[in-house]
Amino acid sequence: MTIDKNTDAEMKIPPLYMTFFMLALLMGCYEPKEIHEDAALFSKGEKITNDKFTGTAWLYMLATPDSLNAMYAGLVTFEPGARTNWHSHPTGQILIATKGEGYYQEEGESKRVLRQGETIKCLPNIKHWHGASSNSEFAHIAISDREKGPAQWFQPVTDKVYNGN
Amino acid sequence: MTIDKNTDAEMKIPPLYMTFFMLALLMGCYEPKEIHEDAALFSKGEKITNDKFTGTAWLYMLATPDSLNAMYAGLVTFEPGARTNWHSHPTGQILIATKGEGYYQEEGESKRVLRQGETIKCLPNIKHWHGASSNSEFAHIAISDREKGPAQWFQPVTDKVYNGN
Numbered sequence: 001m002t003i004d005k006n007t008d009a010e011m012k013i014p015p016l017y018m019t020f021f022m023l024a025l026l027m028g029c030y031e032p033k034e035i036h037e038d039a040a041l042f043s044k045g046e047k048i049t050n051d052k053f054t055g056t057a058w059l060y061m062l063a064t065p066d067s068l069n070a071m072y073a074g075l076v077t078f079e080p081g082a083r084t085n086w087h088s089h090p091t092g093q094i095l096i097a098t099k100g101e102g103y104y105q106e107e108g109e110s111k112r113v114l115r116q117g118e119t120i121k122c123l124p125n126i127k128h129w130h131g132a133s134s135n136s137e138f139a140h141i142a143i144s145d146r147e148k149g150p151a152q153w154f155q156p157v158t159d160k161v162y163n164g165n
Numbered sequence: 166m167t168i169d170k171n172t173d174a175e176m177k178i179p180p181l182y183m184t185f186f187m188l189a190l191l192m193g194c195y196e197p198k199e200i201h202e203d204a205a206l207f208s209k210g211e212k213i214t215n216d217k218f219t220g221t222a223w224l225y226m227l228a229t230p231d232s233l234n235a236m237y238a239g240l241v242t243f244e245p246g247a248r249t250n251w252h253s254h255p256t257g258q259i260l261i262a263t264k265g266e267g268y269y270q271e272e273g274e275s276k277r278v279l280r281q282g283e284t285i286k287c288l289p290n291i292k293h294w295h296g297a298s299s300n301s302e303f304a305h306i307a308i309s310d311r312e313k314g315p316a317q318w319f320q321p322v323t324d325k326v327y328n329g330n
Contacts, residue, residue, distance in 0.1 A: 041263060041281060041282045042282055062259070062261055062284045063259045063261075063284050063286040064286075066286075068257070068288045068289060069256070069257035069286055069287070069288050069289060071236070071256070071257065071259055071286075071308065071309075071310060072259075073259050073261065073284070073308060091234065091236070092233070092234035092236065093234075094227070094228045094236055094237075094238050094308070096227055096228075096238065096306070098206060116206060117206045117207055119227045119228050119238070121228040121229075121231075121234055121236075122234070123233045123234050124233065124234060141261070141306070143236065143238060143259070143308055144236075145236065145310065
C-alpha cells in the first residue's frame with residue numbers, strides 16, 4: 001500500500017472557505033428530511049372522543065357518505081395500544097394499512113398482524129376489531145358503505161383479548 | 166463590528182480527521198433518503214394493457230370485489246399524460262390521490278387539478294375521466310363497488326379535451 005507523503009502533513013485551509021463548505025454540506029442534508037415529512041400524505045385529523053375506541057385514536061375523513069353515494073373513507077391513526085371496540089358493517093369493509101404495525105381480529109379467529117402496505121377485506125356483518133400493536137403507532141384507510149345502514153358497535157376489546165393470539 | 170483576528174489566519178487540520186469528518190457528514194445525509202424510498206407504500210403493480218386507457222398506466226389491486234363484499238380498491242399509477250377513457254360507475258367512486266399531480270373531469274364540467282393528499286367523490290353514473298397532468302406522474306387509490314354492476318366504458322379522452330380547461 002502506498003501512502004501519499006502528504007497524509008501526515010497538515011493541510012492549510014482558510015477558515016471562511018471551510019465554514020461555507022460545511023454549511024453547504026449541512027444544508028444539502030436537510031432536503032431529504034423535508035421530502036420525508038411530505039410523505040405523510042394526510043393530516044391526522046381530529047382526536048376521536050366517542051366511546052367506541054380504547055386508547056387514543058385520530059380520524060381524518062377522506063370522503064363522507066351521502067344519499068347519492070353511500071361509500072365513505074377515512075384515515076384512522078391509532079397510538080400504540082389503541083383499538084376500536086368490537087363492531088360490524090352491514091356491507092363489509094376494506095382496510096388499507098398506511099403506517100406502522102397493527103392488529104385485525106374477527107370473532108372466533110386468531111389475531112392477524114397488519115403492516116404498512118397490507119390490506120384487509122372484511123365481509124358484511126362479521127364482528128371484528130382493529131388497532132395499533134402495543135409498541136407501534138398504526139394508521140389505516142377504512143372504507144365502507146352506509147347503503148345498508150351504519151356500523152354496529154359492541155363492547156370494548158379487553159386487554160386479555162388484545163394481548164392474546 | 167468586531168472581527169476576530171483569527172478569521173484571517175489559516176486553520177491547521179490534519180487531513181485524515183478531515184476525511185473522516187466529511188465521510189461522517191455525507192453518510193448522515195443518506196439515511197433520510199432511505200426513509201423516503203420506504204414512503205412508496207405500494208408496488209406499481211402490473212402495466213395496464215387494455216384499451217380503456219391512453220398512455221402508460223399501472224394497476225396494483227388492493228381489494229377485489231366478490232359476491233359477499235362487492236367493494237373494491239386499486240392503486241392506479243399514471244405516467245405523465247396518461248389517462249382513463251371516459252367512463253362511469255353505477256355506485257359512484259372515491260379517488261384518493263397519493264402521488265404527484267393529476268386531473269379529474271366530469272362531462273360538461275371544468276377539469277379539476279388533483280394533488281397528492283386530495284380526494285374526489287364521484288356520484289353514480291356520472292361520465293368522467295382521470296389521469297396524470299402532462300408533466301407529473303400521478304397515482305390514486307380508486308374505490309368503487311360492483312353490486313350494481315361493473316363500470317361502463319366509453320371513448321378515449323382526446324388531446325383537445327385533455328389539454329382544455
